[in-house]
Amino acid sequence: MTILKNITRRFGDQVVINDLTVELGSHPVTALVGASGCGKSTLLRIVAGLLTCDSGVIDANHKNMAVVFQEPRLLPWLDVRENLALALSRAHNSDPQCIQHALGQVHLAGIEQKFPRELSGGMAQRVSIARALLQKPDILLMDEPFAALDAITRSELQQMLISLVAQESLQCLFVTHDLNEAELISNRLLVMHAGKIVASFVKRDGQYPCSMSADIHQYLNQSLGHNENLSHH
Numbered sequence: 407m408t409i410l411k412n413i414t415r416r417f418g419d420q421v422v423i424n425d426l427t428v429e430l431g432s433h434p435v436t437a438l439v440g441a442s443g444c445g446k447s448t449l450l451r452i453v454a455g456l457l458t459c460d461s462g463v464i465d466a467n468h469k470n471m472a473v474v475f476q477e478p479r480l481l482p483w484l485d486v487r488e489n490l491a492l493a494l495s496r497a498h499n500s501d502p503q504c505i506q507h508a509l510g511q512v513h514l515a516g517i518e519q520k521f522p523r524e525l526s527g528g529m530a531q532r533v534s535i536a537r538a539l540l541q542k543p544d545i546l547l548m549d550e551p552f553a554a555l556d557a558i559t560r561s562e563l564q565q566m567l568i569s570l571v572a573q574e575s576l577q578c579l580f581v582t583h584d585l586n587e588a589e590l591i592s593n594r595l596l597v598m599h600a601g602k603i604v605a606s607f608v609k610r611d612g613q614y615p616c617s618m619s620a621d622i623h624q625y626l627n628q629s630l631g632h633n634e635n636l637s638h639h
């Protein structure tokens with residue numbers, strides 16, 4: 407479990423994360439949704455340790471985190487095996503079989519020799535997920551990982567992630583502004599608005615409450631900076 411208490415982060419005069427308190431890791435997949443610019447990526451980067459906060463406390467039991475971004479961020483001059491070997495060496499692991507295993511996990515056997523430019527967007531993103539898995543993360547942080555993919559590929563990767571989470575007992579924080587994706591993938595859904603978590607929902611018996619979608623749209627439709635009427639759940 408990672409607990410963030412009273413986190414605030416500014417960029418210049420702009421308060422992007424505003425006295426935010428949340429606990430992560432009590433459900434396999436927590437989705438974080440919110441309108442563009444509400445601070446989702448900033449929060450994820452703070453959790454990942456890629457960004458400091460100005461005030462607040464982070465009590466992180468998740469020691470080993472891996473991040474998957476919207477872009478695969480593969481090194482173009484290295485082939486797939488070399489890209490993954492780099493991640494493996496960072497994880498202080500020299501067992502090359504792990505690379506085959508990780509590629510199998512993302513259903514991509516036999517492409518070790520290909521260079522990133524030879525991969526489709528979906529394949530490249532699968533490689534970046536394999537790279538994250540090689541780090542054996544105790545929480546996987548995903549920032550709009552499927553946003554740049556076409557609808558069919560996106561759906562395939564969503565199903566792959568759902569299976570992976572179940573098979574590997576992964577913990578995942580999944581940032582998206584696609585509510586359907588968030589509902590499908592997550593077990594818990596946090597709504598962010600103007601730097602705060604304004605609502606939280608838990609999936610029970612495979613379903614979120616019927617009223618959730620309307621509640622969230624009310625938040626998403628509000629312009630940033632006008633959240634004083636929001637109710638907490």
Ligand SMILES: Nc1ncnc2c1ncn2[C@@H]1O[C@H](COP(=O)(O)OP(=O)(O)OP(=O)(O)O)[C@@H](O)[C@H]1O
Nearest residue numbers: 417418422440441442443444445446447448449583
């Ligand atoms: N490095 C930075 N320097 C200055 N401002 C920043 C920086 N990073 C983020 N911001 C600002 O913080 C606000 C929140 O950005 P953030 O990327 O966290 O939002 P988001 O909810 O993830 O949005 P989106 O869904 O569009 O990705 C934005 O106004 C953005 O311009």
